[in-house]
Amino acid sequence: METKVLIVGAGPSGLATSACLTRHSIPHLILEREDCYASLWKKRTYDRLGLHLAKEFCFLPHKPLPPDAPTFMPKDFFLKYVDDYVSQFNINPLYHRTVESASLVEAGKKWRIEAKNKLEGNVEVYHAEFLVVASGENNEGYIPDIKGLSSFPGEIVHSNHFKSGSRYKSKDVLVIGCGNSGMEIAYDLKEHGARTSIVIRSPFHVLTKELVHRGMSLLNYLPVYMVDTLITMLARLKYGDLTKYGIYRPPRGPFAHKNVTGRSPVIDVGTIGKIQNGEIEVVSEILNIEKNNVKFKNGTEKNFDAIVLATGYKSAANKWLKDYKYALNGDGMPKNRMPNHWKGEKGLYCAGLSRRGLFGVSMDAEAIANDINKVITGQK
Numbered sequence: 001m002e003t004k005v006l007i008v009g010a011g012p013s014g015l016a017t018s019a020c021l022t023r024h025s026i027p028h029l030i031l032e033r034e035d036c037y038a039s040l041w042k043k044r045t046y047d048r049l050g051l052h053l054a055k056e057f058c059f060l061p062h063k064p065l066p067p068d069a070p071t072f073m074p075k076d077f078f079l080k081y082v083d084d085y086v087s088q089f090n091i092n093p094l095y096h097r098t099v100e101s102a103s104l105v106e107a108g109k110k111w112r113i114e115a116k117n118k119l120e121g122n123v124e125v126y127h128a129e130f131l132v133v134a135s136g137e138n139n140e141g142y143i144p145d146i147k148g149l150s151s152f153p154g155e156i157v158h159s160n161h162f163k164s165g166s167r168y169k170s171k172d173v174l175v176i177g178c179g180n181s182g183m184e185i186a187y188d189l190k191e192h193g194a195r196t197s198i199v200i201r202s203p204f205h206v207l208t209k210e211l212v213h214r215g216m217s218l219l220n221y222l223p224v225y226m227v228d229t230l231i232t233m234l235a236r237l238k239y240g241d242l243t244k245y246g247i248y249r250p251p252r253g254p255f256a257h258k259n260v261t262g263r264s265p266v267i268d269v270g271t272i273g274k275i276q277n278g279e280i281e282v283v284s285e286i287l288n289i290e291k292n293n294v295k296f297k298n299g300t301e302k303n304f305d306a307i308v309l310a311t312g313y314k315s316a317a318n319k320w321l322k323d324y325k326y327a328l329n330g331d332g333m334p335k336n337r338m339p340n341h342w343k344g345e346k347g348l349y350c351a352g353l354s355r356r357g358l359f360g361v362s363m364d365a366e367a368i369a370n371d372i373n374k375v376i377t378g379q380k
């Protein structure tokens with residue numbers, strides 16, 4: 001099948017790019033491996049997830065949020081907005097299509113895309129002038145190489161399959177990873193009566209969602225270092241010294257740290273209080289696992305019934321994008337630096353790979369559609 005633009009993935013990035021292309025009347029197709037759009041949000045997030053960022057940073061292009069949107073939206077409120085977005089822009093992804101390869105053909109003028117149709121069991125071939133990678137920076141769970149992990153006889157679940165702590169009442173559960181997923185899952189486990197421990201091995205910032213909101217608003221007027229100084233000071237006042245729990249702040253401030261490393265500050269949902277009052281135990285880096293027994297670098301050891309790997313994600317675009325070098329590096333992330341990270345060569349683009357959440361998604365989608373429109377109209 002021939003199309004002008006082919007978009008891989010019907011998450012917020014693919015949907016936003018589709019809406020922006022439609023506004024330029026540019027024909028396109030979206031291929032999605034699942035049976036629905038926004039599959040990360042619908043199928044691979046835990047029940048209690050709500051948006052950590054305020055509503056002014058969490059909408060898609062050309063459609064404001066409804067006036068009754070709360071400052072911090074619950075997941076279902078955001079998903080209802082996405083439903084309305086899809087209807088308004090009449091977006092019709094082709095579902096059950098897993099893109100398995102994409103390469104340049106016809107002397108570098110076209111992209112040839114192969115997708116497995118999971119319903120029919122056959123491979124479909126598409127040709128497009130422009131290819132947009134919108135398969136997500138959270139595409140695959142990252143599973144670290146931890147010595148002895150495979151000997152663990154209990155349940156091991158990655159955070160993208162974790163739904164709720166309700167199944168773990170009175171169990172000893174170890175959460176590995178203390179990003180936003182690990183910290184919130186630890187809280188959820190404790191709320192459901194699990195005896196919960198969390199591995200903390202590197203420094204990170206702890207803020208409230210209100211502090212992040214205030215910081216992001218101030219960034220419109222003040223330089224990053226000033227906002228960082230102010231927000232870190234307010235966070236210190238709120239949380240006090242957390243080093244006795246093994247929680248250290250990185251040398252850079254929270255927004256500079258996000259800009260440089262892509263790592264978000266932990267937006268506390270109540271986990272810190274549970275760590276401070278001893279309900280959740282902090283443990284150090286893992287030395288090795290032997291059956292149910294986990295040994296930690298500080299010499300302690302403990303038996304666990306289940307492990308949650310909240311160890312982060314990776315982009316898996318390089319697995320299918322054979323000619324990735326025109327836009328991505330070896331990790332499947334943009335090779336160009338901001339603000340031109342979304343633009344590759346030979347008609348290749350990437351949306352939603354800049355670690356800037358939905359705000360970044362919207363900016364990429366608009367930039368990509370405008371650029372494709374410029375190329376097409378320039379060609380005429």
Ligand SMILES: Cc1cc2nc3c(=O)[nH]c(=O)nc-3n(C[C@H](O)[C@H](O)[C@H](O)COP(=O)(O)OP(=O)(O)OC[C@H]3O[C@@H](n4cnc5c(N)ncnc54)[C@H](O)[C@@H]3O)c2cc1C
Nearest residue numbers: 009011012013033039040051052098099135136352357358
């Ligand atoms: C737990 C969690 C909470 C988050 N909360 C927030 C938040 O509150 N605010 C915020 O701004 N950001 C948040 N984010 C960041 C999140 O990445 C973005 O909100 C958003 O989902 C990115 O959209 P996307 O379309 O780029 O990627 P995704 O939402 O991951 O969508 C990618 C789509 O591509 C499909 N796909 C992948 N590979 C293929 C293939 N080979 N063939 C066909 N289809 C494919 C997938 O099935 C998926 O539907 C959160 C992320 C996680 C993991």
Ligand SMILES: NC(=O)C1=CN([C@@H]2O[C@H](COP(=O)(O)OP(=O)(O)OC[C@H]3O[C@@H](n4cnc5c(N)ncnc54)[C@H](OP(=O)(O)O)[C@@H]3O)[C@@H](O)[C@H]2O)C=CC1
Nearest residue numbers: 050051052144177178179180181182201202264310311312
């Ligand atoms: N409500 C919301 O808005 C939410 C947003 N998110 C966002 O989704 C994205 C993904 O977050 P998340 O899933 O937390 O992933 P992150 O990549 O942010 O965090 C991964 C964590 O795993 C740790 N880790 C990795 N390997 C090991 C190991 N071998 N041993 C011990 N620890 C290890 C990392 O520690 P180290 O630093 O030492 O490598 C880090 O603490 C982020 O941008 C996050 O902000 C997530 C949840 C909720």
Ligand SMILES: O=C(O)C(=O)Cc1c[nH]c2ccccc12
Nearest residue numbers: 053212258264265355356357358
């Ligand atoms: O939810 C995330 O991790 C995001 O990537 C969203 C985001 C973009 N910029 C930020 C600054 C501070 C905290 C979260 C984010």
